[in-house]
Amino acid sequence: MTRPARLAVGVVSAGRVGAVLGAALARAGHTVSGVCGVSRASLARAEALLPDVPVLPPDEVAGAADLVLLALPDDALPGMVRGLAAAGALRAGQIVAHTSGAYGVDVLGPATGPGALGLALHPAMTFTGRAEDLERIAACCFGVTAADGDEAAWNVAEALVVEMGGEPVRVPEAARPLYHTALAHGANHLVTLVSEAADLLRGTGVGTPERLLGPLLSAALDNALRHGDRALTGPVARGDAGTVRKHVRVLGEHAPQMLPAYRALAERTAQRATASGLLRPDLTADIAAAIRSDTEEGQQ
Structure with missing residues (x-):
């Protein structure tokens, strides 16, 4: 399993899951370069778990990142991916990962088409959005999905999960809904x-x-x-x-x-x-x- 290089991570957005996983990636040695949040609760989570990280619009967060972490509600994910791609915020060589359980990597088509690496990293845990979630990740499995036949992509997904302290479990694209x-x-x-x-x-x-x-x-x-x-x-x-x-x-x-x-x-x-x-x-x-x-x- 190859360890990803130190990455600039952009978190879209600072919900209960995004803020915690961003903090877990920072703890693993990556740099959170930006986060987006609108509600008072998300801004408070960003301040608590990602201190000193700039709060920026989604396209700026994604554009400056090596790893774009899309931690969004299921129904909001496809539109956000299309919007970021249309804004030119996604590019070849990036890793674009989402945390939705319902989707695999097909939903990331607007990003992977131009050459980004698409991953699905779904933590099978309920989140409070507080610091204690960082410790609970140690007992948490992640359902991971990458493109069929791309073993290198699967390895990157698994390595990121291990770095956050979780246990990766491979879930094929077709099996994600079930x-x-x-x-x-x-x-x-x-x-x-x-x-x-x-x-x-x-x-x-x-x-x-x-x-x-x-x-x-x-x-x-x-x-x-x-x-x-x-x-x-x-x-x-x-x-x-x-x-x-x-x-x-x-x-x-x-x-x-x-x-x-x-x-x-x-x-x-x-x-x-x-x-x-x-x-x-x-x-x-x-x-x-x-x-x-x-x-x-x-x-x-």
Whole structure:
């Protein structure tokens, strides 16, 4: 793996990801030559994590850089690449890397066509935009993508990730949409699920639901990562249809907005528990009926 030479890095822009990765590259010995930011929060992050780095418009940041780091929302990325290319800010010999999980390197066509090296470097981590993220990168994998067949480009991508302290994982261009779907489905929906569980506990009068949920959910996550479906527990996997009916009834009474998600997840749990041999075949019909039971019927 070849270490990139010391590079002038331009960060577009100083969001939670860009500011942290810019600081990680600076820590690795590169020079952040410019950063762009508009909102008060992004300017504060730039000041905290990239002190003394000039805050400039995107075309000036990119034009002065050897490595252009595009840390933008997915929907903003294609337009920014086209705009920078049209402004003449991207040139042959540059490295142009983005941090989007949803895109590979095809989106960088306006830059790679004229001869820039395009890379996708997606950190599989949630960011706060604060200094502690620099340490969390040490336990973070990056989904990296380069042009098919260009082993030198793949090596540059991997070397940059290693320099930042992360672990590179190769993701082919065609697999990027499914790769990103998997991560979003797991991480984003997990936050929603945990928050809804905490809301339900508050409804019971529990003042600190995180103290109840923390050990339980940490163990469940660890077991799921270690053992997959064999880690399933609870009334659906056991075939306790009566308990599932109670869940449906109380959600219908107290949190009807959560009931569709509960039913959808319970159905997938039943399917996976059946396929893995945890849920007895003779109990699957009862569980399916309980999941779909009418909330009024459950009160009778």
